[in-house]
Amino acid sequence: MPASRNRKNADDFRDQIRAKGLRATAPRIAVLQALEKLEKPATHADLAADLSAEGWDRATVYRNLVDLTEAGFVARVDMGDHLWRFELKAKKSREDSSEHPHFLCSTCGEVECLPKDAVRVTASSRAPRALKRNDVQIQITGRCDRCGTAPVRQ
Amino acid sequence: MPASRNRKNADDFRDQIRAKGLRATAPRIAVLQALEKLEKPATHADLAADLSAEGWDRATVYRNLVDLTEAGFVARVDMGDHLWRFELKAKKSREDSSEHPHFLCSTCGEVECLPKDAVRVTASSRAPRALKRNDVQIQITGRCDRCGTAPVRQ
DNA sequence: CTACTATTGCAACTTGAATGTTTTTACGGC
DNA sequence: GCCGTAAAAACATTCAAGTTGCAATAGTAG
Numbered sequence: 322m323p324a325s326r327n328r329k330n331a332d333d334f335r336d337q338i339r340a341k342g343l344r345a346t347a348p349r350i351a352v353l354q355a356l357e358k359l360e361k362p363a364t365h366a367d368l369a370a371d372l373s374a375e376g377w378d379r380a381t382v383y384r385n386l387v388d389l390t391e392a393g394f395v396a397r398v399d400m401g402d403h404l405w406r407f408e409l410k411a412k413k414s415r416e417d418s419s420e421h422p423h424f425l426c427s428t429c430g431e432v433e434c435l436p437k438d439a440v441r442v443t444a445s446s447r448a449p450r451a452l453k454r455n456d457v458q459i460q461i462t463g464r465c466d467r468c469g470t471a472p473v474r475q
Numbered sequence: 476m477p478a479s480r481n482r483k484n485a486d487d488f489r490d491q492i493r494a495k496g497l498r499a500t501a502p503r504i505a506v507l508q509a510l511e512k513l514e515k516p517a518t519h520a521d522l523a524a525d526l527s528a529e530g531w532d533r534a535t536v537y538r539n540l541v542d543l544t545e546a547g548f549v550a551r552v553d554m555g556d557h558l559w560r561f562e563l564k565a566k567k568s569r570e571d572s573s574e575h576p577h578f579l580c581s582t583c584g585e586v587e588c589l590p591k592d593a594v595r596v597t598a599s600s601r602a603p604r605a606l607k608r609n610d611v612q613i614q615i616t617g618r619c620d621r622c623g624t625a626p627v628r629q
Numbered sequence: 630c631t632a633c634t635a636t637t638g639c640a641a642c643t644t645g646a647a648t649g650t651t652t653t654t655a656c657g658g659c
Numbered sequence: 660g661c662c663g664t665a666a667a668a669a670c671a672t673t674c675a676a677g678t679t680g681c682a683a684t685a686g687t688a689g
Contacts, residue, residue: 344635344686365677378638383677385636399555401614403646404676424603427612439602440613441595448593449578449619457617458581460555461596463605498655498666519645532669537646539667557676558645630689637684646674653668659661 330354341392348377352385353394353409361432362398362406362423400425400432401462408434420458426465433465484508495546502531506539507548507563515586516552516560516577554579554586555616562588574612580619587619 334353335345343349355371356363365386369379386407389395396410400423410420422440424433440459444452451457488507489499497503509525510517519540523533540561543549550564554577564574576594578587594613598606605611 339687346636346686348637366675380639380678381637387678388636399553399557401553401555401612403553403557403559405557424606424611426603433603435602435606436599439596439598439606441597442593442615443595444593445590448589449580449587449617451617451619452578452589452593452615457578457615458555459594460614460616461606461611462614463603463611465603465605493656500655500667502668534647534670535668538648541647542667633686633688635684635686638682640680642679643677645676648673649671651669653666655666656662656664658663 330357337394338392341394343388343392348372348381349385349389351375351377352382352389356395356407356409359408361434362396362400362408364404364406366404368407396420398423398458398460401460402430406432422459422461424465425460425462426468427462428464428468431465431467435461484511491548492546495548497542497546502526502535503539503543505529505531506536506543510549510561510563513562515588516550516554516562518558518560520558522561550574552577552612552614555614556584560586576613576615578619579614579616580622581616582618582622585619585621589615 331350331354334350338345338349338353351372352368355368365383368386369382372382373379386395386397386405390397390407394410395407398406398408398420400406402425421437422435424435425431426433440461442452442455442457442459485504485508488504492499492503492507505526506522509522519537522540523536526536527533540549540551544551544561548564549561552560552562552574554560556579575591576589578589579585580587594615596606596609596611596613
């Protein structure tokens with residue numbers, strides 16, 4: 322990464338944040354930069370740990386995750402293990418409400434992003450309209466390959 | 476319901492519980508009977524409220540839900556709203572690990588059971604094996620029809 | 630540069646879930 | 660039917676993720 326990349330990035334984020342009517346504060350930019358490094362959704366605890374090492378407060382990180390979620394920069398998902406996870410939304414998907422599905426290992430807790438077409442919904446006529454429009458989040462739980470093939474915890 | 480139904484039912488449950496090597500205690504039977512009345516998964520809080528009215532302890536209800544889950548009578552699912560929900564597994568599905576998918580309204584929190592074929596998984600070659608085997612739980616979040624068509628909370 | 634208000638930092642609180650300990654109870658054997 | 664033993668119940672208590680209240684600080688519009 323060129324030396325100027327980080328700075329350029331921060332300026333980018335600053336502009337985008339302000340375009341949404343929010344103040345471009347240092348912790349907010351730090352949160353977006355932390356999210357940018359991730360390959361898969363991270364818990365608030367993960368992000369708070371990262372960012373408190375840089376001196377930012379847990380509650381500030383948390384509130385920013387929520388604010389940035391509301392502003393559409395971030396997706397906040399519950400993968401089914403009672404932890405909120407956050408991921409930066411791709412620019413192209415900020416208007417498109419349907420995100421890719423996620424896979425959570427019921428044994429080790431590892432998370433994986435699945436391709437958007439991994440799951441096809443064949444909604445019957447009685448299904449919720451949102452399902453027919455594909456305007457939903459899909460979450461799949463099972464055993465990952467590393468954890469073997471025994472039955473899913475129920 | 477005939478007057479004898481409740482009694483007959485309790486005896487049924489008693490036998491089934493003992494067949495799994497567990498003691499057929501009064502609270503356990505009460506838990507199964509409470510679950511039997513449900514049409515959709517209920518939270519621990521719901522069930523505890525019901526059952527504490529009959530004099531059973533919250534923690535006892537909770538531990539029994541977990542025990543009965545481990546014994547295969549009950550499915551414990553996280554619908555994506557940070558609450559565990561429990562439902563009685565149909566007898567036929569007790570061996571079959573793939574349950575029906577659930578739909579959670581991101582606005583009002585209502586839960587709906589979807590037919591087993593509402594979702595088709597088209598796993599790519601890189602997807603987890605469990606997904607290819609269909610040995611997974613599927614959870615869908617969106618707006619229910621009553622809550623309208625605005626975008627999903629992210 | 631100033632004033633105004635959003636946001637931060639810190640501590641405290643809430644709530645669902647889980648656990649520790651003592652007492653009670655189911656149930657196999659006598 | 661009664662007994663002994665281990666399982667389960669009851670009760671309080673703890674735990675952890677998430678959330679909020681409030682005084683101090685700092686972006687930003689004018």
